[in-house]
Amino acid sequence: MVSTPSISSSLPSRSISPTKIFSYVKGRPGAIRDRPGTSYCATLMHHMKGNIGTGIFAMGDAMKHAGIILGPVGLTFLGILNLYCQHQLVRAADQVAFNHDYNVKPDYAETVMVGFMDGPEKTRNLCFFMKRLVNAFLIITEMGFCCVYLVFMGESLEKTLAIYGIHNFSTRILILFTFLPIWIMSLMNNLKVLVPASMMANVLTLAGLLITLYYNFLDIPDPWRLPLVAEWQKIPLFFGTALFSFEAIGLVLPMYNEMKNPRHFNSWYGVMNVGMIYVIAMNVLVGASSYITWGEDIKASVTLNLPAETEILAQSVVILIAISVAFTYLLQMYVAFMIMFPWIYRRFGPFRFQYWVEVLFKTFLSGIAYILAETIPYLGEFISLVGAIGGTSLALIFPPLLELVTFHETIGCFHIFKNIVILAIGFTGVVTGTYTSCREIILKFMESIE
Helix, strand or coil: CCCCCCCCCCCCCCCCCHHHHHHHHHCCCCCCCCCCCECHHHHHHHHHHHHCCHHHHHHHHHHHCCCCCHHHHHHHHHHHHHHHHHHHHHHHHHHHHHHCCCCCCCCHHHHHHHHHHCCCHHHHHHHHHHHHHHHHHHHHHHHHHHHHHHHHHHHHHHHHHHHCCCCCCCHHHHHHHHHHHHHHHHCCCCHHHHHHHHHHHHHHHHHHHHHHHHHHCCCCCCHHHCCCCCCHHHHHHHHHHHHHHCCCHHHHHHHHHHECCHHHCCCCCCHHHHHHHHHHHHHHHHHHHHHHHHHHHCCCCHHHCCCCCCCHHHHHHHHHHHHHHHHHHHHHHHHHHHHHHHHHHHHHCCCCCHHHHHHHHHHHHHHHHHHHHHHCCCHHHHHHHHHHHHHHHHHHHHHHHHHHHHCCCCCCHHHHHHHHHHHHHHHHHHHHHHHHHHHHHHHHHHHHHC
16 A cells, blocks of 8 residues: 655645645545536536526625616626636636646645645745635635525525414524424435435526516616615625625536536637626626615515515515525535535544544534524625625635736736736725625624614
């Protein structure tokens, strides 16, 4: 048996083979695709499904925090900027794989690690730290999604019960009711169970989206009654909520790696460009129509605005999206578990009763999500906070940093300037979005205890 070299105790340098690093991290001898790749259409569907989720129903609330003109323009700009950063990530992964003859592209965190390892001398000591940092933000984002989903299910259940005259339960109590069955389902280890759950979530989301658009266009009021540009204090909330909706940055490299013809992924008419144009258009359409229809009364999720008290169709949307969110919670929690548990296993394993260790760890993660959801049961502000911290960092900060270090020997002044501008936008969004979201949460919390 050949022992794995101790790479964590030595100084990172170009002499360390990334293939060995990937083998160490993944616990496998090498990454070689052993099955046919996915087609253009299949990858395009995955890309669209990855970017269009429950966040699209919050776009009306995002528009309220920006204005009827600034909202669509700002959302389009952020979508294009997000697309450009996805291209940066793919180019960096290509360069890493080319430099080291790696036949399968590394994932997000590994690309950042090897990019910094191959970068300027001063960045090489940061390679393992940057990998952990990316994984940390991925975990924060996934766990944030889980918290948002619990709050969403609690509010949806509260609205549904109110239809039948039941007003005895607060959102916090209803979060507990929804958490218990979700926690039990999250303990399942069979991945085959998650496949139909994912399909069901996509079908229910699409049905809810179509019904929501029907209500949005049923009776369109005058859009010019709304402010063209919102108060500047609210714009950071728009920034975070908008970035929350573009949630597939972590799926870009896995989708790229699985394509039968990878050249069709990032070309002019490739999956990324075509998919993001559709995603941006749908987010703008749903967001603008929701804000125009419901105005300043728009809720954190437009499904909560629908006339569920009087119409069965509207009531079905609230229920459909709540069920969809429940299925999606299982997927997001599993992603967070798969990022964290390998580290637990390497640090403390092997375990005699590994199944029960996994159950205990999943319970621990679910408990954290539940505690946060109970502590901060404010859906709109929670969405903005998750988008500001996790979404902005992964989408607008790490990709330009990665391009600067990966192509440091050939990058020109214009590209350096462009990356600095993107970084400035990203850091501004993180700071202002986090501060504003936390302030709004604190203010609502103080109002609730008065």
